[in-house]
Amino acid sequence: MKPLEDVRVVAVEQYGAGPFGSVHLADLGAEIIKIEDPRVGGDVGRYVPPYAEGEDSLFFEAFNRNKSSLSLDLATPAGRGVFEDLVKVSDAVYSNLRGDVPAKIKITYDDLKHLNPAIVCCSLTGFGMTGPRSKEPGYDYVLQALAGWMDLTGDPDGPPTKSGLSMVDYSGGFVAAISLLAGIHAARRDGVGMDCDVSLYDTAMGLLTYPAAWHLNAGFTPVRTRHSAHPSLVPFQAFEAKDGWFVVGCAKEKFWQRLTVVIDRPEWAADERFATFADRDRNRDVLIPLLEEIFVQRTVAEWVEPLQAAAVPTARINDVAAAMTEPHTIARNLLVETEHPRYGTVRQVASPVRVGSELPTYRRAPLRNEDADRILGELLGYDSTAVSDLQDRGAFG
Incomplete structure (x- = not known):
């Protein structure tokens, strides 16, 4: 059996953060039943441009492989009845809605425990189910601003800058998946379920980690650094070579000592200006220009190869296309394929979550309401007359 093959989750999810959290569970074998609102055409992720046609998009494919889909109008008594029958045979109800909505549409533990x-x-929400912002919608960009991320990111003379990826959304999805699994474990042990109040705001704040600890305990004020330099480890940043950019990181003294040999400046290892972490941090304005003058004289390959041979942390700064063809990407089985009726073979990156030695299997994201017959008939035991009656009463839109 797959690790989570005995787990069933009813997912009232949409767009990015929520589906990103559950797709890893689906890859591990959990049955994720997506509830898609027929009044709005299902998950809005189906329509995200630029690669979208009809109700299919490559965005949706990336977040919803290995899941099932059921169109269900929870605002109707009939649709609510189907939802409640699903709750009876499931381990969890997972949602990513505005903080006040789970209680409003009655999908909290107190609403469902009977x-x-x-x-x-x-419930993965923007700001949580309590607090002054609980009724506000939460988006990755907004959370990166509020939690100080944008103030930390970018060059010193540039504007505050967001991450190139929706890291709050994706991290929030991982946090929600951990919370959900912990909740299921406790519920199976104790026989009692619970609410898991997870938010993007909490996630973004929690990821401030050591800069927050430095500030709270020592008054540290983070500043943006040139060329993505580490705030305290020198050198640890991007450098420009003759034909591109690469990263060099001396996170241990031995790496600095090895670096001085590769750049043909072995005397710098004992130079009182650069000998220790503290020396290099104090004299970074002297050291970094010296290194920049050296590195720009050769190509990226001419630096990365000897640095790797000397076991100094280094890497070419790839674009996305280069990252997809990295030999390590291929060796780690990080590119997967599914077959889709509109797109043909769809290639995407695999989940980084690994459990055991068996590789996951992958199935394309579901068409809207594709799994209705199986869910209603096989899982819930509805006959054709019952399904017809539910349809007439607007359960499925």
């Missing part, structure tokens, strides 16, 4: 005392209700 149906299934062990149900886990994991």
Whole structure:
């Protein structure tokens, strides 16, 4: 069996953060039943440009492989009835909605425990279900601004800058997946479920880690650094070579000593200006220009190869295309393929979550309502008359 093959999650999810959290569970074998609102055409992720046609998009494919889809209007009594029957046979209800919405549409533990005392209700919201911002919608860009991330990112003379990826959304999805699994574990042990109140705001704040600890305990004020330099380890940053950019990182004294040999400046290892972490940090304005003058004289390959041979942390700064063809990407089985009726073979990156030695299998993201017959008939035991009646009463839109 796959690691999570005995887990069933009813997912009232949409767009990015929520589906990103559950796709890793799906890859591990969990049954993720996506509830898609027929009034709005299902998950909005189906329509994200630029690679979108009809109800299919490559964006949706990246977040929803290995899942099932059921169109269900939770605002109707009939649709609500189907949802409640699903709760009875599931381990968790997972959602990513505005903070006040789970209570409003009655998908919290107190709303559902009479149906299934062990149900886990994991709500990933923008700002959480409590606090002054709980009713506000939360988006990655907004959270990067509020949590100080943008102030930390970019060159010193440039504007505050967001990450090139939606890191709050994606990290929030991972946090939600961990919370959901912990909740299911506890519910199976104790027979009692719970709410998991997870938020993007909490996630973004939690990821401030040591800069926050430095500030709270020592008054540290983070500043942006030139060429993505580490705030305290020198050198550890991007450098320009003759034909591109690469990163060199001396996170240990031995790496600095090895670097001085590769750049043909072995005397710098004992130079009182550069000998220790503290010396190099104090004299970074002297050292970095010296290194820049040296590195720009050769190509990236001419630096990366000898640095790697000397076991100094280094890497070419790839674009996305180069990252996809890195030999290590291929060796780690990080590119996967699925077959799609509109797109043909769809290639995408695999989940980084690994459990055991068996590689996951991959199935394309579902068409909207594709799994209705199986869910309603095989799982819930509805016959054709019952399904027809539910349809007439607007359960499925």
